[in-house]
Amino acid sequence: MSKKLIFISFVVSLGGFLFGFDAGIISGVMSYAGGEFNLNDIQSGWVVSSPSFAAMIAMLFSGKLSDKLGRRRILIYVAFLYAVSALLSAFASSYEMLYIARMIGGLAFGAALVLAPMYIAEISTAKNRGKLVAIQQLNIVLGFFAAFLSNYFFNKYNSPESTFLSDTTVWRWMLGVELIPALLYFIALFFVPKSPRWLYLSNKIDAAKKVLIQIHGETFAESEIIAIEKNSDQNRNTSNSNIRKLLKPGLRFIFIVGLMVGILQQITGINAVYFYATSIFKQTGIGTDAAFSSGILLSSITVVFTIIAMYLIDKMGRRPLLLIGTLGISISLLLCAYGFKQASYKLTSDNIKTFSFTGSEKLESIANKEYTFDVDFKNELKAILGNQVYSKNDGAILEAATTINATLILIGILGFIACFAFSLGPVMWVLLSELYPLKYRGLAIGIIAFVNSLVSSIIQLIFPWELSNLGNAMSFFLFGIIAFIGFFIMLKIVPETKGKSLEEIEKEFVKA
Numbered sequence: 001m002s003k004k005l006i007f008i009s010f011v012v013s014l015g016g017f018l019f020g021f022d023a024g025i026i027s028g029v030m031s032y033a034g035g036e037f038n039l040n041d042i043q044s045g046w047v048v049s050s051p052s053f054a055a056m057i058a059m060l061f062s063g064k065l066s067d068k069l070g071r072r073r074i075l076i077y078v079a080f081l082y083a084v085s086a087l088l089s090a091f092a093s094s095y096e097m098l099y100i101a102r103m104i105g106g107l108a109f110g111a112a113l114v115l116a117p118m119y120i121a122e123i124s125t126a127k128n129r130g131k132l133v134a135i136q137q138l139n140i141v142l143g144f145f146a147a148f149l150s151n152y153f154f155n156k157y158n159s160p161e162s163t164f165l166s167d168t169t170v171w172r173w174m175l176g177v178e179l180i181p182a183l184l185y186f187i188a189l190f191f192v193p194k195s196p197r198w199l200y201l202s203n204k205i206d207a208a209k210k211v212l213i214q215i216h217g218e219t220f221a222e223s224e225i226i227a228i229e230k231n232s233d234q235n236r237n238t239s240n241s242n243i244r245k246l247l248k249p250g251l252r253f254i255f256i257v258g259l260m261v262g263i264l265q266q267i268t269g270i271n272a273v274y275f276y277a278t279s280i281f282k283q284t285g286i287g288t289d290a291a292f293s294s295g296i297l298l299s300s301i302t303v304v305f306t307i308i309a310m311y312l313i314d315k316m317g318r319r320p321l322l323l324i325g326t327l328g329i330s331i332s333l334l335l336c337a338y339g340f341k342q343a344s345y346k347l348t349s350d351n352i353k354t355f356s357f358t359g360s361e362k363l364e365s366i367a368n369k370e371y372t373f374d375v376d377f378k379n380e381l382k383a384i385l386g387n388q389v390y391s392k393n394d395g396a397i398l399e400a401a402t403t404i405n406a407t408l409i410l411i412g413i414l415g416f417i418a419c420f421a422f423s424l425g426p427v428m429w430v431l432l433s434e435l436y437p438l439k440y441r442g443l444a445i446g447i448i449a450f451v452n453s454l455v456s457s458i459i460q461l462i463f464p465w466e467l468s469n470l471g472n473a474m475s476f477f478l479f480g481i482i483a484f485i486g487f488f489i490m491l492k493i494v495p496e497t498k499g500k501s502l503e504e505i506e507k508e509f510v511k512a
Contacts (some may be wrong), residue, residue, distance in 0.1 A: 005132070005215050008192045009120045012075065013136035015112025018082050020143025021181060023050065023274050024299060025174050027340035028151030032171040035392035037095045041464040047099050051267075052271070052457030054103035054218040055110025057450035060302055062111035063118065063442030065495035070202075071119040071195045074111055079186035083179055113429075115450045118441060121433035122197040123215055126501040130313035133433050137426035138310060141302040143181075144274060148295035150177060167392075196224075197438055197502075248445055254435040255444060256507050257493050261322070261431060262452040264486040265424045268329055269479035270462040271456045273413060280413070281408070294410070300350030301414050304419035317498035318427050325423020326487040332415030333480030339412060343404035345377040346370040351400040357393045359385055375471045377401070412476075434497045437506045 085105030201206035
């Protein structure tokens with residue numbers, strides 16, 4: 001595997017880094033922006049989830065659009081949109097401006113998440129395709145790590161003594177710093193070639209051969225050229241590819257497989273945990289500072305297990321990783337549900353005296369009253385303090401009031417993250433990049449990614465409502481049961497594609 005191939009794969013998937021960065025940043029941002037704009041549960045959910053709604057549009061059309069304009073050209077537009085989103089988000093003066101700015105970023109990461117694995121699959125070889133496509137997932141989790149680290153330091157240096165940061169400016173810096181990787185991504189894309197298989201699709205045969213030779217060298221490129229040429233004629237015309245073709249008997253099985261994996265990846269709540277990580281850790285009563293630092297631990301675990309997945313995916317195969325990981329996800333989420341179910345909440349007069357925010361003395365009305373259901377406790381606090389005051393001080397209040405096995409919750413969440421990082425996270429994108437013929441690849445991946453993003457955005461939107469109305473334990477229990485059912489669905493339908501060229505996979509799974 002050449003250094004040039006690794007460099008190209010890494011650059012192309014930097015859109016995943018920016019997606020991960022945005023997802024990780026928002027978990028810290030909402031600790032400040034939610035209170036500043038006095039957002040209710042649905043508004044908070046919309047600020048977080050609005051990029052995913054915008055991403056659905058981009059995912060639906062970016063694959064087909066890239067068939068016409070090229071994968072690289074669309075990715076350059078994507079990088080520009082990321083930069084615009086970062087700037088507008090940082091200068092948002094209202095709730096409306098904030099979610100619109102984030103929707104612009106959503107258009108960017110929607111297209112990036114579809115096109116990067118597609119492009120990488122089209123330049124890589126059967127032997128290394130799994131780990132190269134998984135570079136996108138590695139970039140996503142590196143983005144999470146960078147975001148949680150950034151949030152931690154911004155939160156740490158946001159102190160009363162600081163003349164640079166305050167509660168009203170710190171979240172703007174959290175969002176604005178995304179401009180730096182966005183500009184680097186934009187510049188780096190000009191140093192990657194066009195996809196050789198897309199060039200074949202566009203009848204640019206000589207250019208395609210030249211790119212293959214540049215990437216793989218003269219000898220290895222010859223075998224790739226022969227394989228593509230054998231398959232190129234039937235794939236060259238994409239004008240008659242549409243969703244009805246994907247539902248025909250020849251393609252229906254692999255389309256359903258991709259759709260099921262795409263839904264399962266999000267419906268188990270991964271983006272609820274990532275996007276609301278700081279808020280979830282606050283629920284354990286560990287405090288705001290510890291919640292921010294726990295995010296670093298979470299993202300570190302993700303990076304480690306994604307690297308493990310990259311090592312194993314071309315050795316063990318896609319199917320074993322997917323099955324082991326999905327079962328582990330279910331067990332971890334059910335462990336979280338059990339831990340939250342055992343929690344109790346009680347404020348003493350001594351606790352209340354330590355609070356310095358305005359109106360804290362009102363809490364004396366519930367001093368020494370014990371709650372066993374987190375929803376009842378939080379609703380009582382909101383009724384006494386008001387939503388805005390509670391939102392700004394929930395970390396300190398929950399830290400003082402909560403009796404819970406925080407270690408058990410942490411093990412469950414980290415177990416969930418680890419299992420996702422070596423299974424559903426990278427394997428979904430690898431499978432999608434492999435299963436579909438070149439002629440239908442852009443359309444199929446776009447539709448499945450659209451559904452994936454729709455499920456993700458719904459989960460993100462309703463998660464604050466879930467926590468406020470169903471409680472922590474029931475929210476995690478539902479995710480765990482869904483993952484358990486998903487394990488048996490995957491056991492029944494997921495095929496193995498390890499070690500096969502794209503053309504061999506097409507021959508095996510696409511029926512005439």
